[in-house]
Amino acid sequence: MTGRIPAAWRAELETCYVRCAKDVNRHVFLLTRGDRELTEDVVQEAFQAAARDWGQVRIFGATRQVAWLCRTATHIAIDHFRRNETARRKQPEVLRFHYQRPEADTLHEALTEAALEHCWRVIERMPPQQHLVALLRWRCGYQNREISRMLGMAEGTVSAHVSAARRTLRGEAGSYLPFGADDLEGGTSND
16 A cells, blocks of 8 residues: 555654544544454544545644544544444444433333434434434534534534434434433533
8 A cells, every 4th residue: 555655655654643643543443332353443444545545634634634634534433334244233323322211121122222223323314414424423422512623614613513413313213212301402502
């Protein structure tokens, strides 16, 4: 891969890696729920994408490079989740983030799993930016201001995406939401 990168850019790319790798790795580790192997693969692919697009990425400041790498890594992880059936079965965790299960009740567990899977399918059908914001908010537990920095969008825009995602979930899942409205809120829009 490095053989195709102009020599003048190699040092810049290495500096970017040293400066950004820790933040990108932490982001992906949260996104993959601690799957170290998948984290390493996704981070590597994100930096490979940066190397391919280095002519564009190199002009960004350090903060924007981290945001670009995190956004790219998130898309790579989402693609992996969609392709990998085992990971797909784990995806209902997206909305289980705040959910507290009662004592073992097989029927309740089965209904909850079905409801969570339905909620995940609703999130998957959301427009790309809304889907990404909902994933970062409810799967990774990021607050609006963190998502704003990561994706390089205004905090108000992130808040609007969270609100739209919340309305969509309530509208499509309604009384089948396997958690209370307060859990879906995930805090105030200023968080």
